[in-house]
Amino acid sequence: MKNATLLRLAWHQSIAATRLPIWRALLLALTVAIAIATALAVLGERLERSLGRQTADLLGADMILHSSRPLNDELEARARTQGLRTTQALQFPTMIEAGEQLQLVSLRAVQSPYPLRGAIVTQPQKAGVPQPGNLWVEPAVLERMNLQPGDQMQLGYAAFTISAVIQSSPDRGIGFGSLSPQVIINRQDLENTGLLGPGARVSYRQLFAGDDAALSQMETELRAQLATGERITTLNAEQNFSGGALNNAARYLRLGALLTLLISALTIALSLRRYTLGSQNRAAVLLSLGMTAGHLQTLFLLQLLFGWIFCALLGTGIALGLEQLTLSLLSGLLPQPVPAAPIALYGLGALLGLMILLTLGLPPLIAMSKISVMQLFRRYSPPDTLSGRLLQLLAIGLLILLLMLYLDDLLLTLILIASLLVTAWLLGRVGAYLLRRSAYWLAAKHTLVRLLRLRLQQQQRWHRLQIPVISLLLALMAISLWARSDLMNRWQSQLPTSTPNHFVINIQQHEHQAVANLLKDNGLQSALYPMVRGRITGLNGQSLDEALNPEQRKHNSLNRELNLTWGSAIPAHNRLVSGQWRNGENGENIISVEQKFALELDLDIGDRLRFSIGSHVLEGTIGSIRAVQWESFQPNFYVIFTPGALEQMPVSYITSFYASGEQRKVSRDLIRQFPTLTLIDIEQMLNQARDLIGRLSDTSGLIMALTLFAGLILVFTTLSQELEQRRYENALLHTLGATPKQCSQLDLLEFGLLGMICGGLAAALAEIALWFIHQKLVLIEPVLHPLNWFLLPLAAAALFTLIGLLARRKVDEHNSYRLLRELR
């Protein structure tokens, strides 16, 4: 037989097969697997290159020293003598003003040369750093404030002209602040803005670039004298980006993608088996016409290859689309430009698809060639062969290898697979049991249900597969939806409406009274708290190293400057839990400390804490312990002094207030009249956080949609497996006098019950997972989701019915007799 003939025959066979639902299911599952594997590999690599392994172009330097305090000029001189290039950048959150509008931004003040590596790309193209009096903004600022290049903006006391839009910039900083839209100004202008008061939350950065030896020497020197609140970022450092949310989202995406791959592989195996069984007759005809078994296998292999080519093109195309869509969803969150992935990665999904197809497609082909032509004609199910089993093992091995590549961890991969299998097994058992029980219970009520019990028995093994797949997928979708909205609701609704939505810090001593008056004139209730920055350095006459154990010394409050305040009475929103609020006597300073802080550091009434404030050192004796509601959005303090002790120190004031409607214009008045204070609009901040979470969950929504789609194809495939059994059964019922309606009812009853049980199991799973997430991860009060228990069963029943109707061909009284003859 000529190769061309085989090719032509295979082509015809491929085209003809596309009319078969089971072959379509196979192609769809393969396409989804290829798309998801490619998208995951490419996106994973690009995100990792962008976030995990910083390149010099993204870092803007070879090494950066971060500090919460101004950096010493001596450092710069030392770097220069060592032959390094160096420069400084400052970054902090502030409100920017244009006309009537205020916007929370992350302000970066830079000086030439900047950056030391890579470049800021702007539109129109600008070199170096902004000219004094000019600022560069990210597109988000212009969009939100409806501005254009050339417009004026106000930062503190200084006015600026927008001279360029930032397309991409290295050195975006770290932490949540780096996720706000950014504005870059010249360092020379910073003084004029007056924004750098004692209360400003500034991150200072010293950037270095140069040859490796000098850098490494500098790094060693810096590390030796690294103070608290300082850290060094180098090119080699893992995870420079503190994007916890992004990492969690990436993990979630991977889980979704892994599930999709596993489900797709199962679908491919099942649909190949079904297709091969369905092709036995064709194989028998070809063999009876004199075709050799070798040629027959080649013919089917060629058909698999044609299918693969189609799926590889389509799947890779979808992956490219997903890649672009995801990157555009995450565009504001990633350092731009996102590094490209190696071209070879784009072929990974297609290669994986081919290997899955061959390793899963060959076993039924081999098995088919082991039985006689007559047995093929009689649709005898061929037994599994050793080589077939080995190939299936190879397929499983390949999948595990792939999962390991994605997860970088063998143990985690195995645990994940094992727990998935155990959960699926359990769900299958529990679901099948519930199905049996409910049919038993219903049987007393309706004749048709007795037939249903027979049906359930026949379909049991498929139900045990369908139930876990659909329950798991629905649960995952419910979890991702609820986890997001629970968090949002918590932020929005659980705070009383009068919870302050504006924070004002950095109010100077001389502005104190005027700010208080302005707020009062606008009918706003707020208390201004004096604030002094200081560090705790000793306890009961000992240094912290001597007085505390290593675990206690890691406490967050000891490794940074604390905001200290004083007052003659306990703040209204605090509660005294022990001791008394009293003023100092005989020159003794009395302090009140927060309850949890006291507990963790093992502090009690009468203990003495030593503080360093600038060049001053003073001690305070704990007179009382207070409970503080941190979520109240009121200024809260670990330590409150009695009046008198801190009044000689450099002080600024802090307040918060709730303004709504007309009152909101007070923020504009505040900025106008007191340009140097820092006003934080909490609503804008929450909106930015909401936007971040929204984008991340939209991204995971994309993957989840694909996962659900993969699951539906699997259900379709499993329903098709016993389709002939169903058709035969229905045809038999017809000839025994059942109406088409009754037969449909039997199917609907089965799908409805299946749906209810899957939905119920999914709701239970989601509830457990959400409880865990609330309790352990996001630390909010767990809530029940009654809507789940109603919607998920409905959704699952609808899905089963829809797919069931798609899978079964209409059986009516006209063709039932023919069916009975054909099928038996």
Added chain:
Amino acid sequence: MNSPASDVILSAHDVAKSFTTQAGSLQLFTDINLQIRQGESVAIIGPSGAGKSTLLSLLAGLDLASAGRIEIAGQATDQLNEQERARLRSNHISFVFQTFHLLPELSARENVLLPLEIRGASDATAKADSWLQQVGLGARLHHHPSELSGGEQQRVAIARAFASEPDLLFADEPTGNLDEHTGEAIIDKLFLLNAEQNTTLVLITHDNQLAQRCDRCLRLHNGELVELQELDV
């Protein structure tokens, strides 16, 4: 059933077939002996379940006997490997099935071409067209099975069977899926072509009238194959 060995095209010696079932081993038949000469037409009749189709599959080399020996054109099928049996089928044997077994995605011409292409015959298209002409489907070359009636499909199957110029043609209930009138027309065509081509025809049927048109008639019953001298129509 004795005949000169020289022109024997198909012979069976002590052939047995058994199956393993859940209830144990099932002996369908034992000690089947048979010789068919080139150009003969032989009908095998018998009640349902007697094993007629199984016997045909053994005689045609589609399955292997549990015991005994079958020779087709002088070659013992149990001595051949799978590939050699495929070549034997390709060179000597054709089938006409009750359910036609045409490949649905191929046109009438392509279905007839298939066995010719499998054996690598030259001038295949011309041969296929000519055979379709002979069965009266010259105008339907490019129609697919779904566009043809049952009778027309069976005629395509007959054209396909004769196209490869077989020595042996096996027909398993060729009219079983057709109405009486169409069935008769098909059988007439089958016998006509068989006579013209000097093909050996082995026919399985329930229809005694049809069996009577054959040179010989054998009945398979209770595991025994008996040659009938006269058939009670």
